[in-house]
Amino acid sequence: MNSVPPKKVLKIIYFAGGMVLLLILILVALCVGTYPITLESISIVLYQALSGGVITNQTHSVVILDIRIPRILLAIGIGAGLSVAGCVYQATFRNPLVEPYLLGASSGAAFGAGLAIVLGFRIFSLQVTALLFSLVAVFLVYSLATKDRKTPLLHLILIGIVVNALFSAGISLLKTIAHSEQLRDLTFWLMGGIYVADWNDVVVILPAIIISLLILWGLAWRLNIITLGDDEAQALGLDVRKIRVLAIFFSTLIASLAVATVGIIAWVGLIVPHIARMVVGPEHRGLIPFSALFGGGFLLLCDTLARTMTSGEIPISILTSVIAAPYIIYLVRRNKAIFVG
């Protein structure tokens, strides 16, 4: 008689537990906020929305349906996306300290946002401008690092550092000519924040992130082989270059979409894959969905704290950094090859 391997059962249990935790977080995020609404009122709003009934309290409806729910969905989607992107980057570059902004996605997006905020240069909108510049930055890195149809990893990293520096210089220049409100606006944008979330963002960004996540999940077993090394992967019949391009492209797309929408959110793409790896190991077929689950929950938790801890908004990168920093120290001091597992 066939039986499910115990390890697999354990992973299923962990995943189910993670889903329950995420659902609890969603419920908490729905219920807490500066605008006081009781659980009963929230239930009424949701019931009226789902049943198409008459809205009895317009303000409650706006707070729940137009403010909190889009924000919750965006936090989960972006958290999941950045975590998976980070996980894939770490596999592709065979480096546990890599995150999805390595190839210039964040600095390119920041420069585009800076152009929009300071110079008023917008291609349709600030988000689109940031996205386009983010993709341009990564395209630049990849093109410059490719020679004779080969793209050595080291070249990618080095060119990525250079392009990051270039766009960072551009941001600095924009800051010198910006006036006070623009400076403040740009500074807050750079620190990241999901407070701008609305349904327009959700319907555009989330499907793109979900599709990218599914494609990356589809590459999972190939990523397992790539982590063995290029020669080994090729010997096993893998088109390493093609897989790498696909992996980097869709990971970068997620990172670019995320940065363009909510600014630069630090550490999620770096830390969450490690947490997921500690739970389920380095095998990417399980690692990717777990990274998505943990990343979505982590960012939702941080965003809920960001909007409720004070009367104003705390830039979310402050919270992700404060929470992640001790864990990084722990990782380093633990000195264990957890990347390989």
Add this chain to the structure above:
Amino acid sequence: MLLGITLFAGCTETVSIENNNSKTVVDMSGKEVTIPADPQRVAVIDKGLVVQSMIALGVDDRIAATGGVINPLSADPARNRDTLYLKPDLLTRPNFGYAFYGGFNLETLLSAEPDLVIWHMLDNTENDDATLDFIQKINSAGIPVVIIKSAGVGGAENSIETQYEAIRLIGDIFGAQEQANDLIEYMDATISMVAERTAAIPDDEKPSVLIAGLVRDGTAYVWGEDYASARFSTEIAHLKNVYSGNQTQIMSKEQILAFKPDKIILVDGPMAVASPEDFYELEGFESWNVLPAVADREIVTVGIFPWWDDFCLEFPTVILIEAKSVYPDQFEDIEVHKWLTDYHTTLYGINDTQAVELADQQYLKWVYDSEY
């Protein structure tokens, strides 16, 4: 009466004449500074208060160079619009850079051959290394530096009196004390009028007011009742600010909805609106429609003011618009558009048409269009 006493309290001896060539003034950091008796070439580090005061006192032709945020490289001169309208050739003067990041170019400053530098402190950087270093370098070139401060900056009292002190000091510098005092008296007439008319309104009859600078997508910087120039609104116009505290915070849509303000005053922010009507058509702020202030169309904008705590010479304008918007019954007899024409023509010696054009630059033309 209290305002009158404080008005003239600053008229103690702040100037001493040493000889025909020089005199000593006490600047707003408390230092005695020896300056030319009649400065002819002045380098101005300013947002707008100093330049506009010099225009009002008729000595703006002595501006030899500019620094700070009056910057030809600035991508958005919107915040200098009115100053540049009043003095279009301002940006043709040599510009020696932006103080905030210690990015002054001393050579450019010296090449303009100023005999005096007037430094309007933008923020609390008076004692920063970069600031002190630059002042020391300017002094070592034999050029005195006089510090002017905005209300609440660098220890300066956060009150209208600080604005008056700044104007008075500028008058002292250029030997135009009488004109400066006349200017202050003229401005204070409106300030006192607003204070008197709103002082007796019971607290439970005051509408709640949100003072905010728009950012985007429904978010805004909300000004606390004790924050910088919002304090003037509280103390002089007796507004009931929804947000207590001494800071400005970026707030999300939900946080703003939680305030449920009866009135909204839009101040300068990353997203400026030229008129209250423009707000109702703004994308991204639809969630605000549930606010009583928006539903009842109780929104006003005070244009490009205050900008970084600097009202320039428009603090009577801002306070009057705010007071009338919140307590319309107390100001039924005041037609702001007529008052504004009188104010600008008196201050700057311009004609009525130019006064309207100036208001347009300040994003205050709406008071004319709506005959507010």
